[in-house]
Amino acid sequence: MVHNPLVSIVVPAHNAEVTLARALDCLLDQEIMDWEAIVVDDASKDATAAIVAGYVERDARFRTLSSCAHSAAGARNCGISTARGRWLMFLDADDWVDASFLAKMLAALEHAPDAVAAYCGSRRVMPDGQLTPSSIPTEIAIQPFETFARRCAIRTHALLVDRKTIVELGGFDVSLRTCEDWDLWQRLARLGKRWVMVDEPLALYRTSPNSLTRNSTQMLADAEIVIARGFSADPRVDHPASAHANGAIEADGRTASEALAWFALWNAASDCGSGRRSISPQSLRALPAGRKWARDIAKVAFDGLMVGSLSVPAQLAASWDRFGGSLTELITELGKVWDDPVAGRRVQYQLEEMLLDFDDLAAPRRLARTLGIRVDARNPASIELPKGIDQIYAYLMMDGQIEAVVQFGVLGKVTRRHWIELIRNFVPPERLIHSAARLARRSPVHAPQQGAGADKSNMFAAEALLSIAGRRSDRDSHFGKLARLAAEARGLVRSSAEATEPLAAPRRASAADGHDNDRTSFWNRRFAIEDPWNYGSSYEQEKYERQLEILPAGPIGRALELACAEGHFTRQLAPRVGHLTATDISAVAIGRARARCSDQPNVEFGVLDFCVDTLPGEMDLIVCSEVLYYLDDLAELRRIAKKIVEALAPGGSFINAHAFVLRDNVERTGFDWNTFGAQAISETLAGTEGLVLDQSIQTELYRIDRFRRLSPDDVATEPMVDQVPIRARLEIGVARNIVWGGARALRRDVARSERRQRIPVLMYHSVSDEGPAALARFRLTPAAFHSQMSWLRANGFHAIRSEQLEWFIANRQPFVGRPVLITFDDGFQNFADHAWPILRANDLTAEVFLVTDLVGESALWDADSGPPTQLMDAGTVRRLAAEGAFFGSHLATHRAIDGLSSSDLASELLRSRMFIERWTGRLTTAFAAPFSVTDRRLGRLAKECGYRIGFGGRHGPADLDCDPIDLPRIEIRGDRSLDDFVARVEAVLG
Numbered sequence: 001m002v003h004n005p006l007v008s009i010v011v012p013a014h015n016a017e018v019t020l021a022r023a024l025d026c027l028l029d030q031e032i033m034d035w036e037a038i039v040v041d042d043a044s045k046d047a048t049a050a051i052v053a054g055y056v057e058r059d060a061r062f063r064t065l066s067s068c069a070h071s072a073a074g075a076r077n078c079g080i081s082t083a084r085g086r087w088l089m090f091l092d093a094d095d096w097v098d099a100s101f102l103a104k105m106l107a108a109l110e111h112a113p114d115a116v117a118a119y120c121g122s123r124r125v126m127p128d129g130q131l132t133p134s135s136i137p138t139e140i141a142i143q144p145f146e147t148f149a150r151r152c153a154i155r156t157h158a159l160l161v162d163r164k165t166i167v168e169l170g171g172f173d174v175s176l177r178t179c180e181d182w183d184l185w186q187r188l189a190r191l192g193k194r195w196v197m198v199d200e201p202l203a204l205y206r207t208s209p210n211s212l213t214r215n216s217t218q219m220l221a222d223a224e225i226v227i228a229r230g231f232s233a234d235p236r237v238d239h240p241a242s243a244h245a246n247g248a249i250e251a252d253g254r255t256a257s258e259a260l261a262w263f264a265l266w267n268a269a270s271d272c273g274s275g276r277r278s279i280s281p282q283s284l285r286a287l288p289a290g291r292k293w294a295r296d297i298a299k300v301a302f303d304g305l306m307v308g309s310l311s312v313p314a315q316l317a318a319s320w321d322r323f324g325g326s327l328t329e330l331i332t333e334l335g336k337v338w339d340d341p342v343a344g345r346r347v348q349y350q351l352e353e354m355l356l357d358f359d360d361l362a363a364p365r366r367l368a369r370t371l372g373i374r375v376d377a378r379n380p381a382s383i384e385l386p387k388g389i390d391q392i393y394a395y396l397m398m399d400g401q402i403e404a405v406v407q408f409g410v411l412g413k414v415t416r417r418h419w420i421e422l423i424r425n426f427v428p429p430e431r432l433i434h435s436a437a438r439l440a441r442r443s444p445v446h447a448p449q450q451g452a453g454a455d456k457s458n459m460f461a462a463e464a465l466l467s468i469a470g471r472r473s474d475r476d477s478h479f480g481k482l483a484r485l486a487a488e489a490r491g492l493v494r495s496s497a498e499a500t501e502p503l504a505a506p507r508r509a510s511a512a513d514g515h516d517n518d519r520t521s522f523w524n525r526r527f528a529i530e531d532p533w534n535y536g537s538s539y540e541q542e543k544y545e546r547q548l549e550i551l552p553a554g555p556i557g558r559a560l561e562l563a564c565a566e567g568h569f570t571r572q573l574a575p576r577v578g579h580l581t582a583t584d585i586s587a588v589a590i591g592r593a594r595a596r597c598s599d600q601p602n603v604e605f606g607v608l609d610f611c612v613d614t615l616p617g618e619m620d621l622i623v624c625s626e627v628l629y630y631l632d633d634l635a636e637l638r639r640i641a642k643k644i645v646e647a648l649a650p651g652g653s654f655i656n657a658h659a660f661v662l663r664d665n666v667e668r669t670g671f672d673w674n675t676f677g678a679q680a681i682s683e684t685l686a687g688t689e690g691l692v693l694d695q696s697i698q699t700e701l702y703r704i705d706r707f708r709r710l711s712p713d714d715v716a717t718e719p720m721v722d723q724v725p726i727r728a729r730l731e732i733g734v735a736r737n738i739v740w741g742g743a744r745a746l747r748r749d750v751a752r753s754e755r756r757q758r759i760p761v762l763m764y765h766s767v768s769d770e771g772p773a774a775l776a777r778f779r780l781t782p783a784a785f786h787s788q789m790s791w792l793r794a795n796g797f798h799a800i801r802s803e804q805l806e807w808f809i810a811n812r813q814p815f816v817g818r819p820v821l822i823t824f825d826d827g828f829q830n831f832a833d834h835a836w837p838i839l840r841a842n843d844l845t846a847e848v849f850l851v852t853d854l855v856g857e858s859a860l861w862d863a864d865s866g867p868p869t870q871l872m873d874a875g876t877v878r879r880l881a882a883e884g885a886f887f888g889s890h891l892a893t894h895r896a897i898d899g900l901s902s903s904d905l906a907s908e909l910l911r912s913r914m915f916i917e918r919w920t921g922r923l924t925t926a927f928a929a930p931f932s933v934t935d936r937r938l939g940r941l942a943k944e945c946g947y948r949i950g951f952g953g954r955h956g957p958a959d960l961d962c963d964p965i966d967l968p969r970i971e972i973r974g975d976r977s978l979d980d981f982v983a984r985v986e987a988v989l990g
Contacts, residue, residue: 005061006034007102008085008163012067012075013039016093017047019206024055024062026096031103035061038082042067042075048093073172073180080163080171087160090181095157098202105160108196116193119159121201127208130312134201141197144189145241149230149248150259152182158203161188170236178215179222186230192241207307209274214308216267216278223263231256254288261286265297266304272327273308281333289338291346291896291933298350301327313358317365317372320355327351328368345369346899349391349935353407356393365393369901377403377427380419385412385478390902391937396427403427409902409937411481418478482906482944489910493918519609523586527566530592533626535568538728543657543704544569546697546724547625550706551576552653560619560647562610563627567593573623574600581616583608611640615647622648625657625704629675634684637676641688648709654691656681657704667742669700672843674748678703692716699726701738736843745796751817758959759805760988761821761951763928763969764846766828767835772866779974782834787978792820792985793842801886802847802926802949806964814960818989821958822846823951823969825890825928826859827877829870836880849890849928849951850877852915861894861930874919881920888926889913889947896933902941909945925949939965957988 009027013020020039027037039052041064055062067078076090087109091097105118112118121136137153139146147153169187172180189195213219231247234240248256261284268279287297305327306312309319328348335344352370359365365372366386372393373383383392392414396404404426474480526532534540547569556577564570564582566589574580580603584590587607594605608615610624611631622644631637644654660670661677670677682705686693690709696719697704710716730738765778767785780788800819808815822839824831827850839846854860856873872880877887889912891897897905909927916924926949927942934952942950942965954968962968970984 004084004086005036006032006085006106007036007087007089007160008079008083009035009037009089009091010076010079010083011037011039011091011093012042012072012079013044013048013052013093014042014070014072014075015044015046015048017044017051019094020048020051023091023093023096024051026099026101027061027091028059029099031100032106035102036083036085037062038065038079039063040065040067040075040079042069042071069174071174071177071180073174073176077171077174080166083163085163088163088166089157089160091157094206094208095155096204097157098200098204101202102160104198104200104202108198109160112194112196114194115196116165116188116191117159117161118196118198119154120198120203122155122158122203122205123201124306125204125206126310126312130315131204132306132312136197136199136201138197138199140195144195145186145192145230145244146248148182148186148189150227150254151263152179152185152226154185155203155205156181157205159185165191165193168238176222176225178213178219179226182223183226183229186226187234187237190234190237190240190244192244207310209310214270214274216271216276219267220260220264220279220283224260227256227259227263230259255286257286258288262300266300268330269301269304269327270308272323272330273305273311275322275326276308277326277330281330281337284334285337287334287338289340289343291343291898291931294343294346294898295350297347298354301331301347301351302354313355314360317355317359317367318363320365320367324367342895342899345901346896349898353393353936361393361395375419377423380416380423382416382419383414385410385414394422396423398427407936408940409905410478411485411903411906413474413477415474415477415479479944481903482910485903485907486910486914486945489907489914492911493914496915519611520585523584524588527586527588527592531566533565534731534733535566537731537734539726539730539734540568542726542728543625543702544572546704547623547655547657548572548576550655550695550697550704552621552694552706552708557620558618558649559621559623560616562608562615562622562624564593564605565589567596569623569625570603571597571600574603577621578602580604581606583610585609610643611636615643617647618649619647620649620652622652622654623656624654626659628656628658628681629661629673629677634676634680637681637684638688641685641691645688645690645709650709650711651714652709653694654685654707654709655704656685656707657702658682659702660700662739662743662746665742666746669738669740669742671701671737672739672743672746673737693719695720695722697722697724699724701726730841732837732840735841738841739794740790741794743794743796745794745818747796747798747817750796754817755814756818756989757814758957758988758990759800759815759819759821760985761805761823761958761967761969762985763951763971764822764824764835765826766830766869766974767838768828768830768869771869772862774865775862777973777975780972781974782838784974784978785835786838788972788981789838789842789844791978791982792844797844799839799844799846801845802888802951802967805958805967806925806949809958809960809962809964812960820844820985823928824848825930826869826894827851827855827872827887827890828859829872829876832872832876832880836883836885839885840883845884845886847886847888847926848872848880849888849926850912850916851890851892851894851930852912853892854894855915859894877916877919881922886922887916887920888924888928888949889916890928891930894930896931897929897938898933898935902937905937906941906945909942909947913946927951929953934966939963 011023039062041049041052052064056064065078067075069075105120108118109115119140121134123134124132140153173183176183233246264279264283265287271278305316309323311319331344331348335341348369352367356365356370356372359372361372361374369389370391370393371386371389374395374397377396377398391409393407395402396406406422406426559577559580561570561580561582564584570582570593574597582593582603583606590605590607597603628637648654658678658681660679661673661675662670663675664677664679682703685691685707691707692710693705694708695706698721767780767782769781771779797818797820800821802821805821822844824846827848831848854871856871858868858870860868862868881887892908892912913924925947927947928951929938932953939950948964950965951969952966956968958967972981
C-alpha cells in the first residue's frame with residue numbers, strides 16, 4: 001500500500017543551480033518527517049537537473065518532474081497534478097523556511113480543523129545576506145478575502161493550503177506572468193473558510209536583482225487584473241461564500257482603483273530604489289491624501305525602496321544619493337496629483353523619519369528635508385543648515401555611546417549654544433555633571449541660581465555649559481530667524497483691525513481683599529463697589545415682592561430693618577409702615593441708602609452692628625434678610641434670635657428671607673456656600689422661646705418666613721406654607737453657586753480629603769442641536785452638555801486652567817480635590833451661544849483653542865462634511881475672556897502640523913499666540929494641535945515660540961509624569977451617553 005504523505009512540497013526550478021541546494025536542504029532539516037518534495041525542473045539549462053537527481057538518489061521523499069511551462073505558475077501546476085499530501089506548500093528554488101516551519105504550521109492547523117490554510121511571517125534576505133525585519137499581516141486571519149482582494153499580503157512559501165481545495169480551484173493562473181500566487185490566494189479566500197496565523201517569521205525570501213518582482217510594468221499590469229477580479233464576481237470559484245460572491249466591499253470609499261494605486265506606489269518606490277522610473281505619478285491619484293494615511297503611504301514606499309535598492313533598512317539612509325532625488329520627486333509629484341503639496345510634504349517627513357530611525361548615523365545623512373548627524377555632547381559644534389533642510393535628527397554622543405536621540409525643526413544654523421541647551425534637556429544629569437566639570441577646568445563658570453524645587457546637579461551642569469557657550473545672537477541662526485518671524489508676527493498683530501482694542505488685564509486682588517476679623521472693615525470693602533449683589537435684578541426684586549406679600553395684615557407702626565444695605569428694599573418697605581428705622585453695619589451702605597430714600601420722610605437711618613449693639617425695642621416689625629449666613633455659628637444665631645425677640649413688641653412680626661444651602665441638606669437643591677442656610681436658620685428661629693412661625697413662602701432656592709412674638713395669652717397655630725415657583729431669571733452671579741437636585745460631594749470636602757496623581761482633561765468641539773451628520777461624533781447637544789456639567793458640579797469637581805495643570809506637574813504636587821480641565825477645540829460660535837452659559841451656570845470654566853487666522857469666519861476644514869460651522873469673532877473672544885473663559889492656540893490656519901515646513905509651523909505658533917494675547921490681555925502658554933496630529937518637531941518648536949503646555953494626539957488622563965508640552969486628553973463624543981461620560985471620568989478618579 002502506497003503511503004500518502006501529510007505535506008506535498010512543490011518546488012519549481014529554472015536554472016536554479018546557485019540557490020536550489022539551500023532550498024532543498026531546509027526540507028531535510030524539518031522537524032516533521034512526513035512530507036514529499038516534488039521538484040519541477042522547468043526547462044533548465046544549467047546544473048539544476050543534476051542537483052535534483054542527487055537529492056532524489058539520497059532521499060526517497062524527493063521526486064522530480066520535467067516541465068516546459070517556462071513559468072512558475074505552470075511548473076507549480078505540474079507539481080500539483082502529482083501531489084498526494086493532505087497539505088500543499090509551494091517553495092521557490094531561491095527561498096527557504098525555518099526547520100520548525102512544518103511542525104508549527106501543522107500544529108496550528110490541527111487546532112483549527114475547519115481551516116483551509118495556515119500562514120506565517122517572513123523576512124527578506126538581501127544579496128549580501130542581511131535580513132529585513134519580520135513582516136506578518138494579521139488582517140488575513142480576520143478577513144482573508146477583503147485582504148487578498150486588495151493586495152498580496154503573504155509570501156508564496158509562507159503558507160500551507162488544503163490540496164484538494166487548490167485542485168478544485170484549478171491551481172495557478174498560467175496567463176499571469178506575475179501575481180499568480182496572489183490570484184490563487186484570492187480565489188481560496190473567496191470560499192469564506194478560515195485561515196490561521198502562526199505569528200513567527202518562519203519563511204525566508206531571497207531578494208535578487210533578477211527577480212520578476214522588480215519588473216514593475218509587468219507587476220502592475222498583472223495586479224490590475226487580479227484586483228479587478230477581487231472587486232467583482234469570479235466564475236472560476238464555483239461555491240464562493242455569499243458575502244464574497246460579488247467581490248470585495250468598497251468600504252469607506254476604498255475602491256479597486258485605490259487598491260491598484262497602493263500597488264503602483266510600491267512599484268514606483270521600488271523603481272526609485274533601482275534607479276528606474278517606469279510608473280507614472282498619475283497612477284497614484286487614487287491614493288488617499290488624508291493625514292491619517294501619510295504614515296501608511298510612507299511605509300509602503302519604504303518597503304518598495306528596500307526591494308528596489310536591495311538594501312535592508314539600516315542601509316537606506318546611507319544610499320540616499322542613489323535614489324533620494326527620484327524618490328523626493330515622486331512624492332512631490334504625488335502632492336501635485338492630489339493638488340495638495342502639504343500632503344506630499346507630510347509623506348516626505350514620515351519617510352525620512354523612518355529611514356533615520358534605522359540608521360546608525362556613522363556619517364552625516366543629508367536627506368531632502370532632514371539632516372541626520374552625530375553630535376559630541378562634550379564638545380558640540382555649530383552646524384550650518386544645508387539648503388532645503390528644516391529638521392535635524394541627531395544622536396547626542398558621549399564616550400562612543402548614544403546618550404539621547406533628538407529630532408527638532410530648525411530655521412537656520414544650529415549654534416553651539418543651541419546644542420548645549422538640547423544637551424541640557426536630553427542628557428541625564430549625572431552625565432552632564434561629568435561633562436560640566438571637565439569643561440569648567442578650562443573655562444570660568446558663573447555660580448548658578450537655584451529655583452525652588454530645582455535639581456541642583458542638573459542646574460549646575462546646565463549653567464556651566466551655557467556659560468561656556470556664550471550668548472551672542474546670530475541673525476542666520478535658528479534663533480535669529482525665529483526672532484525675525486516673531487517680529488513679523490508682532491507687526492501683523494499691530495496692523496490688524498481686529499487687534500486695535502486690547503482687553504485690559506484683569507485686576508489682581510490685593511492682600512487686603514481677604515477676610516479679617518473686623519466686621520465693619522469687611523462690610524465696607526464689600527460695598528466699595530456699588531450694588532455688589534445686583535439688588536436690581538429680577539431675581540432679587542421677586543424676593544422683595546414676596547417679602548412684602550408676607551407682611552402681617554393691618555397697620556404696622558414701628559419697623560426696624562437690619563442689614564438694609566443700600567436701601568433697595570427699604571424704599572419699597574417704607575410706604576407700608578408708619579416709621580422705619582433702617583440700619584446697617586457699613587457707613588458706606590447707609591450713605592447710599594439714605595440718598596436712595598431721601599424722599600421718604602418716615603425713614604431714619606443709622607449705623608448699627610446687630611451682633612454687638614443694642615436693638616431698639618417695642619418694634620411691630622423687624623426685617624432681616626440675606627445676612628444671617630454671615631454669623632459665626634448657630635450658637636451666635638441663637639443669641640441674635642433672642643435679641644430680636646426682645647426687640648419685638650408682643651404680637652410683633654419678624655420677617656427674614658434666606659437661601660437653602662447644601663451644608664444644611666446636601667440632598668436637595670441649594671447654594672454651595674460654606675455656611676448654614678435657610679433650613680438651619682428657620683429651625684433655630686422656630687426653637688427660640690417666644691417665637692412662632694406664622695407663614696412661610698418657599699421656593700426651590702429660598703424661603704421667606706414670618707415669625708410672631710407670642711403675647712402672654714397668645715396661642716400658636718399651624719403656620720400657612722405656600723410653595724411657589726421662581727419666575728425670575730437667574731443672573732450668573734447667583735446661578736453659578738447653585739447645585740440643582742443636590743450634591744453627591746462638595747468641593748470643599750473633597751479638597752480637604754482627596755489628593756490624586758491624575759486628572760481628566762476633557763476635549764470637546766461643538767455644542768449644538770444641529771450640524772452635519774458626518775460630524776455627529778464631534779457635536780454634543782446643549783442638553784447633553786448641560787447634563788455632563790451638572791454631573792461634574794454635583795460631584796465636587798472644580799475647573800482648572802492648563803497653566804495650573806502645568807504648575808502641578810512641574811512641582812510634582814498632587815492635585816487637590818477633584819480638578820477637571822475642560823477644553824474646546826476650534827473656537828466655534830456655539831461655544832459662546834450654548835456651552836459658555838452652561839459652564840458659568842455650573843461655576844465652571846473652559847479653555848478654548850482658537851484658529852486665529854479664521855476668527856470670525858467659519859470652519860473651512862470641515863467643508864467636505866457639510867456647511868462649515870461659524871467661528872467666534874475677536875469681539876466675542878474679548879467678552880468671554882472678561883467673563884472668565886480662557887483661550888489657547890489651535891494654530892493659525894488649522895492645518896495639520898506634520899505637513900508644515902518648520903518655518904511655517906513656527907510662524908503659525910507665533911502669530912496665533914500673539915493675536916490671542918492681544919485679544920485677551922493675558923499671556924498665552926497653551927496650544928492644542930489641529931486634528932490632534934503631532935510630530936517630533938512640534939514640542940520643542942512650541943517651547944521656543946513661548947508655549948509651556950501642549951495637547952497632542954494621546955488619549956487618556958493627565959498625570960504628574962506627563963510631559964507638559966504633550967499632554968493627553970479624553971475626547972467626549974456626541975454619540976455617547978451620559979453614563980459613558982460618567983464612566984470615563986470616574987475611571988480617572990480610580
